[in-house]
């Protein structure tokens with residue numbers, strides 16, 4: 001068996017050393033604190049009157065330029081808090097990216113607003129600032145930006161457009177903790193930012209999220225919507241909001257058992273982001289020899305967080321489909337994948353006309369807005385989702401030069417054997433064609449037999 005022959009075609013897999021098996025890394029001290037909380041019966045905390053919540057929020061706030069921080073129980077809740085704190089709701093339009101995890105869109109739907117998709121950059125998959133203006137209508141209230149795969153979106157350009165049109169800006173930093181633009185961390189470029197800190201993220205706990213905002217009123221309005229009595233017992237609660245305090249809240253409060261994990265995770269974040277960045281640089285350098293792989297370049301002054309590394313496979317140039325190439329890469333032992341199967345504008349549950357699936361409450365608000373997601377072509381998003389191949393980088397937080405080079409070698413090996421892969425794909429297509437022809441012939445024979453039998457009886 002040759003190492004040159006593709007594993008998909010019967011050769012020996014090149015293989016890549018597996019990254020750190022455990023994620024998230026929770027230190028012993030944090031574990032002890034959680035056990036202490038359990039043993040002392042402190043399983044619920046109602047805001048900053050709890051030491052554990054206060055320490056978690058203070059550590060997150062210090063990391064995000066001393067902005068207001070509200071801890072909650074998920075990233076989705078944090079994004080809803082951002083929207084609710086900015087009083088965005090019923091029928092308001094929010095311009096956003098169709099190329100993301102669905103929670104960046106479902107948070108907009110959940111507050112009664114209408115997501116309007118603008119196109120993205122076809123290499124990075126990030127919202128294209130130039131496309132935002134085209135999507136603005138008199139009902140547009142905000143732009144919700146996602147720092148996808150750990151790459152910071154172009155916040156200076158997006159903020160310029162938003163300022164010109166009087167729009168609020170919201171960041172979804174769930175995939176990019178610690179990523180920076182000009183030395184400033186993401187989450188500090190907007191009116192409000194929502195982050196997920198579930199166990200698979202770069203700043204990982206178990207299930208958690210947090211809101212970051214420079215505006216005290218946004219913080220308190222968000223708290224009023226989702227925390228026990230709006231945390232009205234805390235210092236600084238505004239007098240003008242006091243008459244409205246009640247328990248009409250979404251229960252998004254964070255468990256102290258999870259909050260206890262934050263300070264140590266925040267302390268380690270920068271060092272881990274740095275090592276992932278170094279590993280990614282080695283991989284990108286080695287991959288630059290590939291003719292058929294395109295990797296987004298970090299803009300000047302930008303440090304990505306490397307939650308994932310996204311690439312485009314240039315299938316038209318290679319004359320092999322992305323899926324066949326990906327199957328060959330996987331057969332070599334690399335856990336590459338396609339993260340976004342289709343742009344959100346095409347997803348079935350956004351259809352309010354002729355919906356045959358389960359009803360979703362947002363279909364009513366989309367019907368009232370008469371939004372037609374087919375009307376605005378988003379060709380770059382379509383291109384990106386058809387060409388992208390992703391690699392998870394979360395676990396590559398220890399220096400891994402050899403593994404990074406081997407990872408790139410796998411892509412080079414598959415590219416080197418592209419002729420064999422083309423032949424394989426042609427054979428597969430021919431086989432599928434023959435199978436479908438044989439099936440049709442068998443169906444025809446069976447139905448003529450049934451007709452003959454019916455005629456005889």
Ligand SMILES: Cc1ncc(COP(=O)(O)O)c(C=O)c1O
Pocket residue numbers: 073074075076077100101103104146172174175195196197198208209
């Ligand atoms: C971009 C983005 N936004 C929002 C979320 C939602 O976070 P959570 O699962 O904590 O609600 C995620 C989670 O994967 C995400 O990747």
